[in-house]
Structure formats: structure tokens, C-alpha cells
Amino acid sequence: MNTTNQELSAWVTDVARLTQPEQIVWCDGSQAEYDRLVAQMLETGDLLELNQQTHPGCYLHRSDPQDVARVEHLTFICTSEQDDAGPNNNWMAPSEAHSKMDKLFDGCMRGRTMYVVPYCMGPIDSPLSRCGVEITDSPYVVVNMRMMTRMGSAALQRIERDRVFVKGLHSTGELDPERRFIMHFPEELQIQSYGSGYGGNALLGKKCHALRIASYQARQEGWLAEHMLIVGIENPQGEKTYIAAAFPSACGKTNLAMLIPPASYPGWKVWTVGDDICWLHPGDDGRLWAINPEAGFFGVAPGTGASTNPNALAMLNKDAIFTNVAVTADNQPWWEGKSDERPVKDWQGRDYDPANGPAAHPNSRFTVSIKNCPSYSPESEAATGVPISAIVFGGRRESLVPLVFEAFDWQHGVLVGASMASETTAAATGATGVVRRDPMAMKPFCGYNFAEYWQHWLSFADKLDRLPRIFHVNWFRKDEQGRFMWPGFGENMRVLEWIINRCSGQTDASQTAIGYVPESNALNLSELDIEPALLQRLLEIDQQNWAVELDHIREHLERFGARLPATLIEQQDNIAGKLS
Ligand code: GTP
Ligand code: SPV
Ligand code: MN
Secondary structure: OOOOOHHHHHHHHHHHHHHOOOEEEEOOOOHHHHHHHHHHHHHHOOOEEOOOOOOOOOEEEOOOOOOOOEOHHHEEEOOOOHHHHOOOOEEOOHHHHHHHHHHHHOOOOOOOEEEEEEEEEOOOOOOOOEEEEEEEOOHHHHHHHHHHOEEOHHHHHHHHHHOOOEEEEEEOOOOOHHHOEEEEEHHHOEEEEEOOOOHHHHOOHHHHHHHHHHHHHHHHHOOEEEOOEEEEEEOOOOOEEEEEEEOOOOOOHHHHHOOOOOOOOOOOEEEEEEOOOEEEEEOOOOOEEEEOOOOEEEEEOOOOOOOOOHHHHHHOOOOOEEEOOEEOOOOOEEOOOOOOOOOOEOOOOOEOOHHHOOOOOOOOEEEEEHHHOOOEOHHHHOOOOEEEEEEEEEOOOOOOOOOEEEOOOHHHHHHHHHOOEEEOOOOEOOOOOOEEEOHHHOOOOOOOOHHHHHHHHHHHHHHOOOOOEEEEEOOOOEOOOOOEOOOOHHHHHHHHHHHHHHHOOOOOEEEOOOOEEEOOOOOOOOOOOOOHHHHHHHHOOOHHHHHHHHHHHHHHHHOOHHHOOHHHHHHHHHHHHHHO
């Protein structure tokens, strides 16, 4: 066996006995191994070469058309007690889930290679990082894991030292949606995923480990595992303020994480620490410190263009893997919003015909190392993480929710997070554009009962001396014609500046029933073409419709029953009282 860790070697032996692979490969994470896997996948057609003149080291993967997004209805939290998973999760008894999965995995790797992939979530030497091992029969998963995590020998050494790791077993199986399950056993630190090769279903370090399992561990250990970007904003004086922001899937985290300030912000710079997941720990100094457990991006392709996200476009010219995008006549990757060019092949490899829908799948993605990003922050490697001054919640709401508001205090901020709602997107299967509650952008990712999760969030008021301020933003308001009212993207800098100024006490705000909003002249709008009346609409609080929203929030909270923290009901009562 290739490890001195008994538990790991015994588990690999057990899995091999069950799945019957033709051979077992222990992954070391080296460039040579990566190159070998890429060559092999080019041979099998799992990867297609893109234009190597314009995009050296870039490849295209076309997934099964039935396997293009996370599957929330097939994702389960398997705790001994159903109430521990909570109304926010699908639950299955661990014994039932294990026997179901054992049947699916039985002999499933016959004739295939089983890869053993040790990985570390977070900087390899940080005490805040955690390790796992994914066993998979998908070479596509291996090459993605190499970009998304610190994968290979160094992670294995850490596992042998720490002797703790999360066990993730994955097989693409037959890719039959009827035989697909993503199971989590938080009490056993185990994940089992069968029947999908896609993103969050298959790259087990990401949502399965770094959010669902980690959130469960974080509650026991006094920290937080969150679906948040981490960004450093440097002002012309060279001072950096770090912000963590939770928006649901496909609601703007990657874009905000690598924003380029508009021309009217000379001397300002935005540094990218992370774009999707954030682990938050109380520091010795009484502040909240954040690490990005990931090492790469698995980002949404559509909408990524020269005017919206030039940093992302720049990092996608080399060493990137594209999944389910279209291609142009000269074999460059293409998606809606990238350029005015017309693609020749759609995401399924068919001749492009607009009658078949978008050329790139709406949830098509790129995988690339964070170090490729022009705004990459070297602080991403800091063992201590970065200190967080503000936490920002946000969602896609075409009406009601203002551009920005600030919570009155931490307890109110927890209510703001707990009552978040957003229109569903193509990141998960099912209908899109339907408003649903997505507390802290964690609805699909919290490994335990939300009622206890909110109580855990509230407990940070006692754990920290310097609590981050909490804000809520909405870039997605629409007018009567269905057009976005706020320009978004780089212009979101104007809202970030207001947030930073609130943190340093440099700007006043108007108090409304739902929180503080910017005074009419407090947002820097220089060189921005926006009507004052439009801005006023973006910032106004519609008392009557907010009263209805607060009723819905009450119903949402009450679904969590006896375990719901009383503080949240008090907070809701307080706001509802101001609106009536
Ligand atoms: P996940 O990777 O699924 O967690 O998504 P994400 O939260 O990182 O979202 P991302 O930044 O990839 O953005 C998703 C989509 O929203 C893309 O099509 C973007 O172009 C679009 N988008 C991002 N920011 C803005 C914005 O400020 N305004 C508008 N109108 N669209 C935006
Ligand atoms: C998300 O859906 O929030 C993602 C993509 O970041 S996935 O890795 O598929 O979860
Ligand atoms: Mn995400």
C-alpha cells in the first residue's frame, strides 16, 4: 500500500473489493501525472483539444446532456436523527443509505481505473485547513481536483501526520439520473456520490466536503463553513479591507471576487482571495479570520465577457478546462456574452442552431487555478487567513429588495441572512427564475438543521470582540421592461466603497424599518450614467410590500419549529412592527 495510514489503506482495500477496479492509481498531483491523464482523455474523447495557439493547455469536456448541474433532490444528509438534518435537507437513515449505495457501487469499476486522490482544503500548512481523500473512477474528476484543491503527495503527508481525513467515494456509474445519489454521512466524515460526473456532484472536495461536511464539523468546533467569496479592497492609501459575501449559485460571487474598479476609482485595487467557499474562524485578536479552502475556480462561463469580467477572460487563455461550452470555427471556446462571434458547434457538439437554445449550456463552466487570475491575492496562501470587516448577503431579486442595506446589529444581520431569498438558476437542475428562501446562500449546502445553524451564527456575538458588520445587496433589480436597473459588475465597486466607509465609520446612513441605507448623496456616482430617480427607486423601501415580505419570512422561520432560536422571532417581530 502507498500510505502508512492504516485507516486509509484499509478503506482503499475495502472500496476496491466492493467496486472491483482493473487497477488502482494513487495520485501524486504532479504535472507529469496531469499531462498523462490529459493525453489519455484526449485519446478516449473525454477531453477535446481547443485551439492551442490562442488557448494553450485548454481543453473542452462535454458532459452527458442529462448530467449538467447539481441535483438537489438526489442529495441527502444521512444523520442518525432526522431532526439533525433539519427541514432544509433531504434525509435518509445512514443504514438505509449505506445499503443503497453499496448496491450501486458493487462491481461498478470493473474494467476501469480507480484513482485515489488525497487533497487538502486550504493552504497546506494552515492549522485551519482540512484534508480528504476522494476515490473516483473519473480521470476528469482527478484533473479538476488538481486545479481546485492542493492535491497529491503533500496532502497525503499531512493526512499521515494528522490522521484525520474525510472519505469521499465517487463513481460516474452509468450516468443514469434514476441511479444517481449524493450522500453525506457527517457523523462518519464520509461522502458517497454515484451516477454523476458533474461539478458539485463529483468534485467531492468542493460542496460535499468544504460545505456540507465542514459546516457540520464547524458547528462542533466553533467556526463557520460558508458559501462565500473573499475579496480584499485596497484604497489609494494602500489600506486593505476584506469582505466575505454569500450569494446563491450563479448570483455573482466569482464576478465580485475579481472586480475591476471603474475609471473613476484611480488607485483602488481589488484582490481575489476566493470566489465560492470561505472558512471563518474567530482569531486571538477577537476578529473573524477567513481562508479560502479551494485553490481554483469552477466558474460560470455565460456572461463572462470583456466588459463584465475582464479578469476572468484573461485567466482563461491558458491551462483551463471548459465544460459544456460551445466552440467557434477556429476551435476557441465560446459562450453567450463572450463576444459577438457566432459559434459553429453547441455544447453538445451539434452544429449550432439557435432553435436548439443557447450555444453554451447556461451552467457551462471553466476550471482554472486561482493563480491564473490577474487579481490573485498572495494572501490566499496565508496560514492565518485574512481578517473580515464586513459580511455581505445578496440574492437575485427583480423587485422589492434595495441595492444595498446594512443590518442594525449582528442579531439582525443573522435574521437578514436567514431570510435571504433568490431566483433559482441553472446551477441546479429544476425550474429557474423561481424565488425561494436560500438562507446565507446555504440552502443546498448546510450539513445540518438550519435552526441550529442560525443559533451557531448568533453565538459569534459572544465569540468575537470585533464583529463584522452585516450588509445585504441586490444587483438584479429589473424595470418594467425587464432590464437590469443597476449596471452591476465593475460598478458594484460603488456599493463596496459605501460598505467599507460604513465599516470605518466614515459615512452616515438613513435608518429605515429594514436597516440602514445610503443617504442620497452617499454613493459615489461620478462618471456613472444613472438617473437620480432610478437610483432613488433602487434604494427605496416599499413599506407595504416589505410588510408582506416579513409575513413570508415569519412563515419560513416557523417551519423550523422548536429548535428555532427565539432571537430570530424577536428580530422578525421588531421589523414587522416598524412596517405595520
Ligand atoms: P456559482 O459558481 O454557481 O456559485 O456562481 P457565482 O455566485 O460565482 O456567480 P457568477 O459570478 O459566476 O455569476 C453568475 C452569472 O451572473 C453570470 O452570468 C454573470 O455574468 C452574472 N452576474 C454577475 N454579477 C452580475 C452583476 O453585477 N449584474 C448582473 N446583471 N449580472 C451579474
Ligand atoms: C454552485 O452551484 O454553487 C457552484 C458550482 O459553485 S458546483 O461546483 O456545481 O456546486
Ligand atoms: Mn457556488
